[in-house]
Amino acid sequence: MPHVSRLLVHPVKSLDPHPVDEVDINNGALRHDREYAIVDGNREFVNGKREPAIHRIRSEYDHETRTLSVREHGDDEWAEFRMDADRGELNAWLSDFFDYPVSVVRDASGGMPDDTTVDGPTVIAWETVEAAAAWFDDIGPEELLRRLRPNVVVEAGEAFWEDRLYADRDGVREFTIGDVSLRGHNPCQRCVVPTRDPDTGDETEGFRERFVTKREETLPDWANREWFDHYFRLMVNTSIPESEWGKTVAVGDELALGDVTAV
Known part of the structure; x- marks a missing residue:
């Protein structure tokens, strides 16, 4: 049976992922995922889509103490901030890094995903990551995983297994x-973030073009082509019914496919 091999939450939107062994469902998302976000003076997200420099921030998060440690890539010294008591100092560190005023905001009710409609955890098979990394000469699976930023990584025994987890545009695939x-719901439409080096933010020349070509060539028979108006799609977007909120998912949990139901 396919099973969960990694669970990754991103405590601060667009910063580094934090691996967990188990996590409960909070208002349809993984608890602590995108719980915090960096915003500018207009309250707009400062994220990877609009700010390449954010890739240069390394971060670690301690959920027990709610402490964020940050440093610039290449530096050895970490700066530690308690997310409540030291928020002003954290805002100052980030503003100095970006060279314009920013602040950190919090939404503990379910995080701040990009897709506020299909806002469940994203899912991908590790075999897919390995297969897609092989499309590029200088990108390994672990680096590609950081570029793709999934929540749930599955060991499934075959590449692109996660393309079984959606139906057509009129239905959804139930699974557990x-x-x-x-x-x-659908194969995830990718933004500019996967095209960049996750350490430096530098654009990888020809990444999107190569990705699109190989994705079309390798699209499995079980993928519903109705979704592929373009082929810069990989990973699956999900939602979690309210009846499941408060339950827990864990590394080692098995995945099972269910029926297709109408939207």
């Missing part, structure tokens, strides 16, 4: 992770 029921 352990005893948690989810709905698979």
Whole structure:
């Protein structure tokens, strides 16, 4: 059976992922995922889509103490901030890094995903990551995983297994992770973030073009082509019904496919 091999939450939107062994469902998302975000003076997100420099920030997060440690890539010294008591100092560190005023905001009710409609955890098979990394000469699977930024990584035994987790545009694929029921909606439309080096923010020349060509060539028979108006899509977007909120998913949980139901 396909099973969860990694669970990754991103405590601060667009900063580094934090691996966990188990996590509960909070208002349809993984608890702590995108709980914090960096915003500018107009309250607009400062994220990877609009700010390449954010890739140069390395971060670690301690959920027990709610402490964020940050440093610029290449530096050895970490700066530590308690997310409540030291928020002003953290804002100052980030503003100095970006060279314009920013602040950190919090939404503990379910995080701040880009897609506020299909806002469940994103899912990808590790075999898919390995296969897609092989499309590029200088990008390994671990680096590609950082570029793609999924929540749930599955060991499934075959590449592109996650393309089984959605149906056509009129339906959703029911599936379970352990005893948690989810709905698979669509293959994730990628933004500019995967095209950049996750350490420096530098654009990888020809990344999108190569990706699109190989994705079309390798699209499995079980993928619903109705979604592929373009082929810069990889990973699956999901939602979690309210009946499942408060349950827990864990590394090792098995995934099982269910029926297709109408939207």
